[in-house]
Amino acid sequence: MGCSRNCGLIAGAVIGAVLAVFGGILMPVGDMLIQKTIKKEVVLEEGTIAFKNWVKTGTDVYRQFWIFDVQNPDEVAVNSTKIKVKQRGPYTYRVRYLAKENITQDSENHTVSFLQPNGAIFEPSLSVGTENDTFTILNLAVAAAPHLYPNSFVQGILNSLIKKSKSSMFQNRTLKELLWGYTDPFLNLVPYPIATTVGVFYPYNNTADGVYKVFNGKDDISKVAIIDTYKGKKSVYAEFAAEMNLKGIPVYRFTLPSLAFASPSENPDNHCFCTEQIISKNCTLYGVLDISKCKEGKPVYISLPHFLHGSPELAEPIEGLSPNEEEHRTYLDVEPITGFTLRFAKRLQINILVKPAKKIEALKNLKHNYIVPILWLNENFPARNMGCNRNCGLITGAVIGAVVALFGGILMPVGDMLIEKTVKKESVLEEGTIAFKNWVKAGANVYRQFWIFDVQNPEEVAVNSSKIKVKQRGPYTYRVRYLAKDIITRDSKTHTISFLQPKGAIFEPSLSVGTENDTFTVLNLAVAYNNTADGVYKVFNGKDDISKVARIDTYKGKKSFYAVFGAEINLKGIPVYRFVLPPRVFASPLQNPDNHCFCTEKIISKDCTLYGVLDISKCKEGKPVYISRPHFLHASPEIAEPIEGLSPNEEEHSTYLDVEPTATIGDEKAEKFRNQVTGKINLLGLVEMILMSVGAVMFIAFTISYCACRLKNAK
Numbered sequence: 001m002g003c004s005r006n007c008g009l010i011a012g013a014v015i016g017a018v019l020a021v022f023g024g025i026l027m028p029v030g031d032m033l034i035q036k037t038i039k040k041e042v043v044l045e046e047g048t049i050a051f052k053n054w055v056k057t058g059t060d061v062y063r064q065f066w067i068f069d070v071q072n073p074d075e076v077a078v079n080s081t082k083i084k085v086k087q088r089g090p091y092t093y094r095v096r097y098l099a100k101e102n103i104t105q106d107s108e109n110h111t112v113s114f115l116q117p118n119g120a121i122f123e124p125s126l127s128v129g130t131e132n133d134t135f136t137i138l139n140l141a142v143a144a145a146p147h148l149y150p151n152s153f154v155q156g157i158l159n160s161l162i163k164k165s166k167s168s169m170f171q172n173r174t175l176k177e178l179l180w181g182y183t184d185p186f187l188n189l190v191p192y193p194i195a196t197t198v199g200v201f202y203p204y205n206n207t208a209d210g211v212y213k214v215f216n217g218k219d220d221i222s223k224v225a226i227i228d229t230y231k232g233k234k235s236v237y238a239e240f241a242a243e244m245n246l247k248g249i250p251v252y253r254f255t256l257p258s259l260a261f262a263s264p265s266e267n268p269d270n271h272c273f274c275t276e277q278i279i280s281k282n283c284t285l286y287g288v289l290d291i292s293k294c295k296e297g298k299p300v301y302i303s304l305p306h307f308l309h310g311s312p313e314l315a316e317p318i319e320g321l322s323p324n325e326e327e328h329r330t331y332l333d334v335e336p337i338t339g340f341t342l343r344f345a346k347r348l349q350i351n352i353l354v355k356p357a358k359k360i361e362a363l364k365n366l367k368h369n370y371i372v373p374i375l376w377l378n379e380n381f382p383a384r385n386m387g388c389n390r391n392c393g394l395i396t397g398a399v400i401g402a403v404v405a406l407f408g409g410i411l412m413p414v415g416d417m418l419i420e421k422t423v424k425k426e427s428v429l430e431e432g433t434i435a436f437k438n439w440v441k442a443g444a445n446v447y448r449q450f451w452i453f454d455v456q457n458p459e460e461v462a463v464n465s466s467k468i469k470v471k472q473r474g475p476y477t478y479r480v481r482y483l484a485k486d487i488i489t490r491d492s493k494t495h496t497i498s499f500l501q502p503k504g505a506i507f508e509p510s511l512s513v514g515t516e517n518d519t520f521t522v523l524n525l526a527v528a529y530n531n532t533a534d535g536v537y538k539v540f541n542g543k544d545d546i547s548k549v550a551r552i553d554t555y556k557g558k559k560s561f562y563a564v565f566g567a568e569i570n571l572k573g574i575p576v577y578r579f580v581l582p583p584r585v586f587a588s589p590l591q592n593p594d595n596h597c598f599c600t601e602k603i604i605s606k607d608c609t610l611y612g613v614l615d616i617s618k619c620k621e622g623k624p625v626y627i628s629r630p631h632f633l634h635a636s637p638e639i640a641e642p643i644e645g646l647s648p649n650e651e652e653h654s655t656y657l658d659v660e661p662t663a664t665i666g667d668e669k670a671e672k673f674r675n676q677v678t679g680k681i682n683l684l685g686l687v688e689m690i691l692m693s694v695g696a697v698m699f700i701a702f703t704i705s706y707c708a709c710r711l712k713n714a715k
Contacts, residue, residue, distance in 0.1 A: 586611060
């Protein structure tokens with residue numbers, strides 16, 4: 001009835017041999033193609049993957065700050081004792097999120113020049129406190145005065161202004177003031193035009209750093225993205241330290257050499273950082289660089305954190321420092337084939353020199369010079385999770401392929417069943433599920449956009465009671481709901497969860513038309529937000545009915561607004577149900593009796609017939625607050641009649657939510673859903689096609705072998 005067992009074995013051996021031959025050919029070809037693709041795509045030029053990700057980084061870069069909080073300011077100012085400091089931090093900001101600007105290519109020396117726009121967004125969840133935390137630090141303006149104005153007569157005048165402003169050697173400042181700037185009371189009294197705003201990084205937001213010039217890697221892939229010059233000067237360089245393993249990937253670690261902060265006697269390249277002979281001890285002091293020339297004469301010194309690898313006399317007058325190689329060194333880990341930096345930590349300390357000044361009372365009791373640490377920073381991005389190396393991936397793929405080929409016919413129906421079962425299980429809001437983890441603290445960014453109605457004719461309205469002319473300005477965007485839900489309690493009987501939602505709002509400049517300092521003409525009002533909590537919310541956990549998961553049952557003990565089914569739509573390839581607010585939500589009490597509590601008087605509400613607005617003054621301690629849809633969409637015509645400049649639009653001003661009907665995933669998480677769930681289904685479909693193809697090839701090979709065997713037997 002068929003080929004003998006020996007023929008079958010021969011056929012299998014032939015197929016195996018063919019596959020082995022192809023494998024032997026394809027491996028070096030694959031290596032060659034990979035190398036060629038890498039060399040092409042990592043060059044910093046228009047159209048490459050590297051260029052796209054370099055212009056605007058897809059990885060979050062963070063800058064962490066640790067502040068040196070002075071514990072004994074009065075003792076130092078009076079007795080010139082050791083300065084006792086306590087390190088507080090980290091306080092974390094997201095930086096380098098704006099695209100590079102003014103990008104110019106130089107084809108002759110294979111470099112790219114650019115400006116890096118500055119921006120910093122505070123990250124509360126990665127910080128030990130808030131931007132309003134207060135520190136005792138050196139008074140930057142007072143400390144700089146004798147350096148900028150060495151003349152004793154001028155110092156006498158400055159002393160009178162320092163005393164008049166009640167300034168001293170030390171001051172209390174918030175984190176936000178220290179980093180980004182504050183109006184100094186002493187400088188504010190100077191009778192001629194000078195800059196009165198002081199801050200370690202002032203100005204920062206809405207400025208640009210550079211010009212940088214980096215190698216594009218066109219002639220040498222190992223130099224890609226390495227800085228050639230910064231502001232026309234050669235940059236600090238790193239040197240090879242060791243080969244390391246980073247999450248399964250071999251990398252080269254580069255560190256700052258000891259010569260980077262060496263004295264000019266050890267490293268002649270640093271001669272420009274030695275500007276005088278006394279403090280530098282005839283240019284033998286090492287571990288700090290005097291950058292006052294770059295700071296308009298202000299006595300700013302940079303070093304490694306805690307004066308790591310610095311001259312012992314630097315730390316001698318400071319108590320509370322603990323230099324540590326692991327925590328305070330600067331390094332970068334580079335993948336050797338592509339030249340990509342997979343992890344880095346750029347650490348630096350900012351110090352201010354303060355010295356005795358007999359004409360300035362705040363400094364006259366000092367007996368020696370201090371190089372006072374203000375803060376240190378760590379700019380970094382975490383290592384990406386790269387997984388297995390290439391060989392591991394190929395071997396694993398081969399094994400999985402063999403197993404799938406064997407059980408392919410079984411996996412398809414089982415896979416569908418498992419996915420459906422997993423979705424239902426993991427969507428319930430209870431400890432241990434994926435849904436609960438992402439619900440407690442949202443993994444996706446949630447934004448709140450504001451459009452402000454800027455009044456154009458305030459005086460005309462106040463005098464003549466004319467129509468109010470408004471101009472909508474926005475959006476101004478804040479990231480919200482980034483804090484984990486608090487005080488979570490479960491009710492197994494009603495299948496609900498109660499919680500508080502801590503409030504926080506982080507301004508997003510890149511998603512806004514202006515800054516937080518933009519000015520508007522509006523009515524006076526004040527609302528507390530940050531460091532408060534919203535709720536109590538009570539939501540369904542979906543244990544008894546998956547379609548109700550995360551749906552709000554009550555808010556502050558009252559039934560919440562509800563949404564009704566609007567239509568089935570397609571959201572980025574995913575079929576979803578769109579739910580909208582029904583007209584009854586903002587209807588008058590005559591149309592919707594549930595709204596009777598929002599009608600608190602008869603005149604403005606026109607005997608409770610006005611619709612489109614709800615009077616929530618009872619919830620606002622009697623303040624006359626009304627809520628509505630934007631631009632009074634679907635409201636009584638008389639509401640918008642005295643306002644000029646409104647344009648209600650269903651598309652822009654309606655409220656809706658799009659829900660995936662199987663897993664009840666909202667918030668338009670289309671890509672994530674497709675990758676995590678739909679992607680699995682598509683993958684199984686692809687596997688089925690591959691299995692069918694492999695099966696067809698093997699069937700043909702078997703048929704040929706079978707016929708060959710039959711022919712041989714016939715002979």
